[in-house]
Amino acid sequence: MAFIDKNFMLKGDIAKKLYLETAKDAPIFDYHCHINPQEIYEDKRFKNITELWLGGDHYKWRLMRSNGVPEKYITGDASDYDKFAKFCELMPKLAGNPMYVWCHLELKMYFGYDKPLSEETCDEAWKFLNARLSEPSFSARNIIKRSNVRMIGTTDDPADDLKWHRLIGEDKSFDFCKVLPSFRPDKALHIENRGFAEYIKTLGDSAGIKINSIRSLKEALSERLDYFVSMGMKATDHGLNYFAYKDTDDFEANRILMKVLNGVRPTEYDTVKYMSNLLKFLGGLYVKHNVVMQIHYGAQRNVNRPAFRALGPDTGFDCISTRPSSDYLTAFLNSLLESGSLPKTVIYSLNPQDNEMIDTVIGSFQGEGICGKIQHGAAWWFSDSKPGIEKHLKSLASLTVLGNFIGMLTDSRSFLSYARHDYFRRILCSFIGKLADEGEYPCDEKYLKRIVSDICYYNALNYFG
Secondary structure: OOOOOOOOOOOOHHHHHHHHHHHOOOOEEEOOOOOOHHHHHOOOOOOOHHHHHHOOOHHHHHHHHHOOOOHHHOOOOOOHHHHHHHHHHHHHHOOOOHHHHHHHHHHHHHHOOOOOOOOOOHHHHHHHHHHHHOOHHHOHHHHHHHOOEEEEEOOEOOOOOOHHHHHHHHOOOOOOOEEEOEEOOHHHHOOOOOOHHHHHHHHHHHHOOOOOOHHHHHHHHHHHHHHHHHOOOOEEEEEOOOOOOOOOOHHHHHHHHHHHHOOOOOOHHHHHHHHHHHHHHHHHHHHHHOOEEEEEEOEEOOOOHHHHHHHOOOOOOOEEOOOOOHHHHHHHHHHHHHOOOOOOEEEEEOOHHHHHHHHHHHHOOOEOOEOOOEEEOOOOHHHOOHHHHHHHHHHHHHHOOHHHOOOOOOOOOOOOOOHHHHHHHHHHHHHHHHHHHOOOOOOOHHHHHHHHHHHHHHHHHHHHO
């Protein structure tokens, strides 16, 4: 029994027309992901569906744990078949979960397999999918090409030598997609984390600068940013657990940095002051280089400490934070604006309750001849479900200019996650189609298709340059 057809999730004739004629085959500009550039350069092949699907997907791991699956079948030493079988057993229970739809979209789009996964179909699916994976079309590069991806923005530490990006750029056989680094200075910002002092030395070594003050730290970050820009970088990213801001001068930031480099743990207030100083400095650099600043916040990370000690970060033990951020966010943006250092900025909160707040905040800092200079980033992580995306789109449309939205991103480590763009596009077309169906927007094909094509691809292309 087929689960997904061409009209899947599309509500109404207008939505179907917008999707089939405009959204379905639009290129993808994936401005934020966690794909490993080495795997792209080496054109990685996958030995089986478990390696491709379950090898590093903490979304799936969380759901398996919620189904009582022992850790040996998740991150442990069970066989790849047994891990896949445990995931198949879970699937029929996932009614209403985006993972159910994502997985079946991937199976349909890439493998041509259209039966619902379950304990009953496990053996058949295992054999069919692994046979398909042996075909050349399932190498990393060919999956990217089949997905019509024109740009991939990876996530990279300032100390990274970007070896794989350079090699990809020199490879004339891979010219259908740009793979560009994104500058993510989290380890330099999070002065409260263990290992901070060791990282500062690594950063200094990469820049050829001995870091012994806030001034030399900024020199090192500036030098590394110059290098990233020379490698084609278009965006930066900053992952914050919560957003707080306090105007802090270099003297105070230096006092805090020196204290921590000498082994003293910072207070939360000192952490905020240090981070505020550095973020404001970085904003000025981003304006200088005309690159985009992305800010992700609103996550409580590694809340299960025994699991963190056993498995490390990014293994499925994070959740939504509810800390308020409106006053801090406006103070930060205003401080950048007054100092002439407000770059194009994309703001994401993991908490969907922040949607309306963010949309009213960004509306207060627009202008300067740039359409949507300050963006409310796509529904993210725990919010990239159908209701989460719809809530995000409704807030955008109600409080800002929906037609300027830069659209979806994968935020994933999986090469098959481009199916999430298809998921988003179906929801987008239904959302816009409903406005026309209900008479809230003219049924004008030209403008409806322009909005859809811009959100799917062209807005991001123009915004990131």
